[in-house]
Amino acid sequence: MVLDYGSGNLRSVQRALERVGANVEITSDATSAASCDALVVPGVGAYASCMAGLTAVRGESIIDARLAGGRPVLGICVGLQILFSAGVEHGTRTAGLGQWPGTVERLSAPVLPHMGWNTIDVGEGSTLFAGVESERFYFVHSYGVVSWDFPDDGRSAMKPPVASWCTYTDRFVAAVENGPLVATQFHPEKSGDAGAYILENWLTSLR
Amino acid sequence: MSLAVRVIPCLDVDAGRVVKGVNFVDLRDAGDPVELAAAYGDQGADELVFLDITASSASRETTYDVVQRTAESVFIPLTVGGGVRTVEDFDRLLRAGADKVGVNTAAIADPSLITKASERFGSQCVVLSVDARRCVGDVTTPSGFEVTTHGGRRGTGVDAIAWADEAAQRGAGEILLNSMDADGTTQGFDTELIGLVRRHVDVPLIASGGAGVVDDFPRAVEAGADAVLAASVFHFGHLTILDVKSALDNAGLPVRRHNVSYG
Numbered sequence: 001m002v003l004d005y006g007s008g009n010l011r012s013v014q015r016a017l018e019r020v021g022a023n024v025e026i027t028s029d030a031t032s033a034a035s036c037d038a039l040v041v042p043g044v045g046a047y048a049s050c051m052a053g054l055t056a057v058r059g060e061s062i063i064d065a066r067l068a069g070g071r072p073v074l075g076i077c078v079g080l081q082i083l084f085s086a087g088v089e090h091g092t093r094t095a096g097l098g099q100w101p102g103t104v105e106r107l108s109a110p111v112l113p114h115m116g117w118n119t120i121d122v123g124e125g126s127t128l129f130a131g132v133e134s135e136r137f138y139f140v141h142s143y144g145v146v147s148w149d150f151p152d153d154g155r156s157a158m159k160p161p162v163a164s165w166c167t168y169t170d171r172f173v174a175a176v177e178n179g180p181l182v183a184t185q186f187h188p189e190k191s192g193d194a195g196a197y198i199l200e201n202w203l204t205s206l207r
Numbered sequence: 208m209s210l211a212v213r214v215i216p217c218l219d220v221d222a223g224r225v226v227k228g229v230n231f232v233d234l235r236d237a238g239d240p241v242e243l244a245a246a247y248g249d250q251g252a253d254e255l256v257f258l259d260i261t262a263s264s265a266s267r268e269t270t271y272d273v274v275q276r277t278a279e280s281v282f283i284p285l286t287v288g289g290g291v292r293t294v295e296d297f298d299r300l301l302r303a304g305a306d307k308v309g310v311n312t313a314a315i316a317d318p319s320l321i322t323k324a325s326e327r328f329g330s331q332c333v334v335l336s337v338d339a340r341r342c343v344g345d346v347t348t349p350s351g352f353e354v355t356t357h358g359g360r361r362g363t364g365v366d367a368i369a370w371a372d373e374a375a376q377r378g379a380g381e382i383l384l385n386s387m388d389a390d391g392t393t394q395g396f397d398t399e400l401i402g403l404v405r406r407h408v409d410v411p412l413i414a415s416g417g418a419g420v421v422d423d424f425p426r427a428v429e430a431g432a433d434a435v436l437a438a439s440v441f442h443f444g445h446l447t448i449l450d451v452k453s454a455l456d457n458a459g460l461p462v463r464r465h466n467v468s469y470g
Contacts, residue, residue: 009278009301009304009306011278011279011302011304012278012282012304012306015278015279015280015282016282019282019469019470020469044328044329044331044332045328045329045331045332046329110409111409111410111411111412111433112409112410113330113331113380113381113410113411114210115331115380115381115411115433116210116211116212116213116253116411116433116434117210117211117213117253117463118209118210118211131467132467134466135466135467136211136463136464138283138284140284140306140331140380141331142330142331167209168209168210187284189282190282190283190284190306191282191283192248192282192283192465193282193465193467193468193469193470194466194467195282196282196469196470197467197469200469
């Protein structure tokens with residue numbers, strides 16, 4: 001299901017997932033969003049308004065309930081950003097869902113938004129990028145997570161999240177794979193055939 | 208590696224059909240927009256622009272239908288412009304499946320449209336389309352370029368560079384810069400105009416108007432464009448997307464290669 005909280009090109013996400021064989025519905029219903037096989041959380045525009053929209057449909061408890069049960073969630077664009085601790089826009093700090101440490105900040109590139117197709121420095125152990133490691137993906141955003149400070153002392157029995165990166169003046173998080181919680185800063189649904197493979201890899205990982 | 212230069216075909220759509228003529232007159236029918244969009248997607252177009260030149264409001268319903276059908280079958284970003292007057296027009300096009308919406312004349316009359324649209328939908332989907340030309344007659348502007356409306360037929364006396372800058376400050380996330388002097392001439396992009404806008408504006412810049420041969424495209428990028436747009440040269444098969452990407456590549460500019468195909 002694709003979570004409708006007033007943000008994102010829902011229909012494009014739906015069609016792109018249908019292209020790779022999924023049955024997709026768009027919903028703002030908390031119960032079905034919490035219990036469905038897989039949930040996509042899209043998002044475009046401002047961090048603060050996305051968080052407000054998400055709160056209005058009880059997005060935080062939907063995502064928490066899903067993750068508590070190991071049920072998959074895919075965040076796209078601002079849908080990735082809101083999974084981090086906070087976002088800072090025009091000097092105002094907005095709390096995020098805090099699934100991962102890290103703050104979403106304005107990038108420092110001379111031309112923003114970062115708009116267009118860029119390459120990925122794919123993290124070790126990634127399954128999301130299998131077969132499309134060298135492809136370009138479509139980004140459109142001005143903010144990103146430039147510092148990933150997930151504590152990993154190498155002694156944990158748990159697999160740390162796999163972070164993949166993109167560089168546009170700054171190096172920033174392009175995707176995170178963390179058990180049932182996966183997110184991309186780019187738009188797989190707008191990334192042509194390469195994006196279709198990302199969505200297919202994600203679906204395959206759910207089976 | 209770095210961000211690829213985007214190569215963007217523009218489809219002028221009138222009542223559901225693609226048209227393009229020299230300097231926006233003497234229009235010729237060049238096909239079905241949905242099929243053409245899919246074909247360009249297959250060729251490796253990085254993005255698509257639909258410019259709706261439909262005059263009558265009755266025929267505008269056709270536009271929403273075309274946008275919707277295109278968005279359902281083509282998985283690259285789609286910008287739709289032409290005749291956008293209100294925030295509601297933005298909303299409707301975005302709901303139909305457009306990723307970005309271009310505004311032109313209405314924003315000149317009411318610049319707050321840019322502010323309102325970017326606040327509501329985000330800067331990333333607000334594209335300011337500027338039809339600029341060198342000042343003629345007794346019209347002067349500081350940059351020497353003025354904004355025109357009505358497909359270049361009417362001057363406004365507004366400085367094109369200052370206007371692009373103001374629009375970016377108001378929240379436009381991208382400038383689609385069309386040179387009315389170069390448009391339809393196939394004599395190359397107006398690199399002077401591109402360079403001026405680049406020096407004053409810090410949002411992505413799409414260069415449009417004047418493309419004739421492949422070597423025109425790297426020149427536009429070297430002048431400061433982040434993306435290059437053309438219509439006729441693509442529609443009539445004079446150049447392919449791949450021809451343009453090869454020329455950019457040969458000039459040492461990054462492009463997206465169409466390496467994988469799905470399904």
